Amino acid sequence: MATDFKSIPIIDIGPLLAKCDDPKMGQDSGVAQVVKQLDQACKEAGFFYVKGHGIPETILKQVKNLTRKFFELPYEEKLKIKMTADSGYRGYQRIGENITKGVPDMHEAIDCYKELKPGMYGDLGKPMEGCNQWPIQPTNFKMLMEEYVSLCTELSRNIMRGIALALGCSPYEFEGERAGNAFWVMRLIGYPGVHSTNGSDIPKEDIGCGAHTDYGLLTLVNQDDDITALQVRNHSGEWISAPPVPGTFVCNIGDMLKIYSNGLYESTLHQVINSSPKYRVCVAYFYETNFDTAVEPLDICKERTSGAKKFERAVYGEHLVKKVQTNFVY
Numbered sequence: 226m227a228t229d230f231k232s233i234p235i236i237d238i239g240p241l242l243a244k245c246d247d248p249k250m251g252q253d254s255g256v257a258q259v260v261k262q263l264d265q266a267c268k269e270a271g272f273f274y275v276k277g278h279g280i281p282e283t284i285l286k287q288v289k290n291l292t293r294k295f296f297e298l299p300y301e302e303k304l305k306i307k308m309t310a311d312s313g314y315r316g317y318q319r320i321g322e323n324i325t326k327g328v329p330d331m332h333e334a335i336d337c338y339k340e341l342k343p344g345m346y347g348d349l350g351k352p353m354e355g356c357n358q359w360p361i362q363p364t365n366f367k368m369l370m371e372e373y374v375s376l377c378t379e380l381s382r383n384i385m386r387g388i389a390l391a392l393g394c395s396p397y398e399f400e401g402e403r404a405g406n407a408f409w410v411m412r413l414i415g416y417p418g419v420h421s422t423n424g425s426d427i428p429k430e431d432i433g434c435g436a437h438t439d440y441g442l443l444t445l446v447n448q449d450d451d452i453t454a455l456q457v458r459n460h461s462g463e464w465i466s467a468p469p470v471p472g473t474f475v476c477n478i479g480d481m482l483k484i485y486s487n488g489l490y491e492s493t494l495h496q497v498i499n500s501s502p503k504y505r506v507c508v509a510y511f512y513e514t515n516f517d518t519a520v521e522p523l524d525i526c527k528e529r530t531s532g533a534k535k536f537e538r539a540v541y542g543e544h545l546v547k548k549v550q551t552n553f554v555y
């Protein structure tokens with residue numbers, strides 16, 4: 226359960242990654258240290274930074290820079306890859322188009338999802354079928370983003386091995402039938418800065434993204450280096466900032482991991498408010514279960530939480546489709 230955390234811990238996952246392909250990794254003392262920190266962070270905040278993750282900082286920066294370049298294009302240009310229900314909710318959405326709890330969010334974004342082969346998941350998968358829409362400008366956009374997705378997918382799988390150990394499971398608990406064919410989501414997001422229209426106006430800060438939880442297992446947030454805008458809610462309801470720490474990812478737990486862990490780990494509420502005058506870019510990568518996985522509390526987690534299951538089983542794809550269809554009203 227979330228505590229009254231006042232800050233978000235930074236975890237060096239280097240020792241976990243060094244051993245993550247060794248079936249005996251759980252017995253390694255370096256791994257055990259990381260696992261302990263993951264367990265504590267997941268219990269207390271549901272949020273942590275990771276460093277020592279092995280993805281070069283130059284790539285983290287390039288991905289944000291290309292995203293910024295795209296959002297600087299004229300509106301007509303951005304509309305060429307407009308997101309619609311027919312595109313499987315893939316593509317560009319203008320500011321105010323994404324809705325959180327009934328309120329339009331002050332961000333624009335490109336949404337991309339793992340591509341589903343038509344008919345692969347029957348009616349369940351239909352709404353998400355479609356091809357990702359990549360801009361022609363800036364050049365190399367698609368190539369860089371696809372490379373980034375594959376790096377994030379591998380990293381997330383390895384962090385999940387540490388989290389599986391933290392829950393007392395086999396390191397491979399979230400592979401195979403559960404997340405061996407992990408569905409992923411990537412959102413390239415831009416949040417306008419605040420402006421005062423005349424000298425005497427007090428700049429009004431808008432909600433960049435309203436309070437929400439993420440939907441899957443684990444999120445990797447690659448945020449701009451110089452603006453503090455992401456806020457995480459602690460147990461008392463205070464909003465705790467997650468300031469940028471260059472070279473790191475901010476990681477957080479999603480709804481499916483909350484269910485698997487029977488609430489040992491929670492999917493923590495968070496929101497984004499850009500109160501700086503500068504435009505803020507963030508690239509969020511979401512690592513989820515297989516699209517059709519039915520998620521329910523793991524036995525070992527039920528034992529650790531008084532025996533009773535606290536959450537009903539949920540099919541991840543249904544959860545996602547329900548969210549997407551209320552985020553975008555077409």
Ligand SMILES: N=C(N)NCCCC[C@H](N)C(=O)O
Pocket residue numbers: 323324325326410412434435437438439440511548552
């Ligand atoms: N795939 C994820 N997590 N996307 C995050 C978007 C959160 C805002 C969305 N309107 C909502 O209300 O969920």
Ligand SMILES: O=C(O)CCC(=O)C(=O)O
Pocket residue numbers: 412414434439446448454455495497507509
């Ligand atoms: O902009 C951020 O820092 C986080 C965005 C976010 O929470 C999301 O897209 O789910």
Ligand SMILES: [Fe+2]
Pocket residue numbers: 437438439495
């Ligand atoms: Fe989020």
